[in-house]
Amino acid sequence: MQFGIFTVGDVTPDPTNGRTPTEHDRIKAMVAIALKAEEIGLDVFATGxxxxxxxxxxxxxxxxxxIAARTERLILSTATTLITTNDPVKIAEDFAMLQHLADGRVDLMLGRGNTAPVYPWFGQDIRQGIPLALENYGLLHRLWREDVVNWEGRFRTPLHGFTATPRPLDGVPPFVWHGSIRSPQIAEQAAYYGDGFFANHIFWPKEHFMRLVGLYRERFAHHGHGSPEQAVVGLGGQVFMRRNSQDAVREFRPYFDHAPVYGGGPSLEEFTEQTPLTVGSPQEVIDKTLTFRENFGDYQRQLFLVDHAGLPLQTVLEQLDLLGEILPVLRSEFAARRAAGVAEAPTHPALSARVKS
Known part of the structure; x- marks a missing residue:
């Protein structure tokens, strides 16, 4: 089981004092958060x-x-790589290069994106989002596995005798997660290729995502990759902790109430009841996170969102210290409940070899 954090990199005013970080400050803060993640023993840092x-x-x-140059152990990932508006040739090259620089500590999560104006900025049409995602990944999958690619599709110019460089490290492509919050076609795509499926169930009730994960597991087995229980699943979550749960709720409430993605919607109490958001004591975070396994079965990766909605960097670093304290408990409890035959969390063979040596 891998535990980590992800960031969406929002530049949001702090509702308690009205201060808005500069873009420079926010970028540097994201780096500091990644370095702290390695320091406290997390496995993964992912950026949107x-x-x-x-x-x-x-x-x-x-x-x-x-970040790769400043860390040694942390797996570096994306919380979304836009498979619809990025050219698959460039994705193949960029992540293979990163894979070499980080000695295999790289994977990525593909998504379609949900911001309509972005599509025309990159010459695409959001109405073609699903076909773009399917076609572009079909090409990306081949570019990492075939030394010479001949290809023709609907959305980009053909390729004739093309070789993407550099080739993946040791001939093993980065592991791919397909992220989705609503599209069964993406769950089917992940299952077809035997890739991972990441359900970032941070905004909607768990029942919706249980259906998506269930579909992915069923189709993973249908396509011959193993049993439904062997499918590779990742989940999102959000936490805010203080030693005393009342203090956590009191401190986080203004951030929740004024966040662009929350403000004007359900109350903090309603949201914590219906979604993975946990605002409370460290023990409450442990207890709620363990329920994810009850809802989704054994899974391989848990990522937490901790730095959004205008939270200052110092507060986020304090959150990571608390997360580091409960991490050994989460690891041991998930391991104790883990059924036999469940797939291991994905890592590059180079990392496995390093651990054994």
Whole structure:
């Protein structure tokens, strides 16, 4: 079981004092958060990809390459790589390069994106989102596995005798997660290729995502990759902790109430009841996180969102210290409940060899 954090890289005013970080400050804060993640023993740091304000992570591989040079163990991933508006040739090249620089500590999560204006900025049409995702990944999958590719599709110029460089590290492509919050076609795509499926169930009730994960597991087995229980699943979550749960609720409430993605919607109490958001004591975070297994079965990766909605960097670092304290408990409890025959969390063979040596 891998535990980590992800960031969406939002630049949001702090509702308690009205201060808005600069883009420079926010980018540097994301790096500091990644370094703290390695310090406390987390396994994964993932960044989103956005090309519109108020977000800053428009070039995830640039950021992850910088973090790779300053870390030794942390797996570097994306919380979304836009498979619809990025050219699959460039994705193949960028992540293979990052894979070499990070000695295999790289995977990625593909998504379609949900910001309509971004599509025409990159010459695409959001109405073609699903076909774009399916076609582009079909090409990306081949580019990492075939030394010479001949290809023709609907959305880009053909390729004739093309070789993507560099080739994946040791001939093993980065592991791919397909992320979705609503599209069964993406769950089917992940199952067809035997890739991972990431259900970032941070905004909607768990029942919706239980159906998506259930579909993915069923189709994973249908396509001959193993039993439904052997499918590779990742989940999102959100936490805010203080030693005393009342203090956590009191401190986090203004951030929740004024966050662009929450404000004007359900109350904090309603949201914590219906979604994975946990605002409370460390023990409450442990207890609720363990229920995810009851809802979704054994899974391989748990990522927490901890740095959004204008939370200052110091507060986020305090959250990570608390997360580091409960991490051994989460590891041991998930391991004790784990059924036999469940797939291991994905890592590059180079990392497994390093651990054995």
């Amino acid at each position: 990809e956005h090309h519109n304000p108020p977000f800053v992570p428009s070039s995830p591989t640039t950021m992850l390459g910088y």
